[in-house]
Amino acid sequence: MGILIKPINRSALQDIFETWSTSVPSQEVAPLSKVNPETLRAAIADGELINYYQPKVNLQTGEVVGFETLVRWNSPTQGLLFPDQFISVAEEFDMVDEMTLQVLQSALKQAREWQDAGKLWRVAVNISMKNLASLRFLDQILSMTLAARLEPQMLELEVTESYHADDLRIPLEILTRLHINRFRLSIDDFGTGNSSLSQLTAIPFDELKIDQRFVHGAHIDATRCAAFDASLGLAKQLHMEAVAEGVEDRADWDFLKDKACDVAQGYFISKVLPVGDIPSWLLSWEARRPELCQTTQVLTKFEVLH
Structure with missing residues (x-):
């Protein structure tokens, strides 16, 4: 557990995250077998990778603000494979x-296509620190966005830390140039990577994604609640949009709404969807929006005790 007094001290914030990490036992997950690198290389060349999308919605209005890719x-031989089964192989084998x-x-x-249909939804794409090892990657993003006839702010780049970069000079230059060119930058899974806090001091992020481990069940867990409050407070102090991942149920939703978090994402809103399923999801979401976005005040069990 932990208590933070404003203004938030970065060292104290890091202590909160470390305490939370050691106090919550990790779930037992069966190890995934790695795919063959050459099979993956052929799959990329043959167009076997497909995009799915998960909605991100405004917590106060329920409005869809974008989708994470x-x-x-x-x-064709193993069926649908998930990123944790092949991303590390892609990074390891260039x-x-x-x-x-x-x-x-x-x-x-x-x-x-969404914009042509009148839907001004931002699209978020995850990028690895390894993507940021060459300035050529910056030029490719710029040219592809121009070719798609999209405004840069409609693309959000979520920086992940699955690969740890020893030399941050080129990544920092690329991210700074992207920011200057009006692309939105998001720090993903905040509080769980190797250098999240130090990155915040060096990179002009627009969005902070609060990891699901600090979100789901935070209303009944003091340590999760403290870590969530610290993350949200930091985002607000740095004038960043706060996105809560892993919203699994109505209690999570109401907790976040009462905390004035900006955006929510998770299975309570929608699972990850193939693009063809988005229209039917939108219809069901519009039916749920009025009741979910009524004014509520949810107290955590800790606030009730006080």
């Missing part, structure tokens, strides 16, 4: 740039 591998650019091109095309 999540890649899947539609293997395929991550080709994969990311393929995902990005498809996402930009989809965003253009």
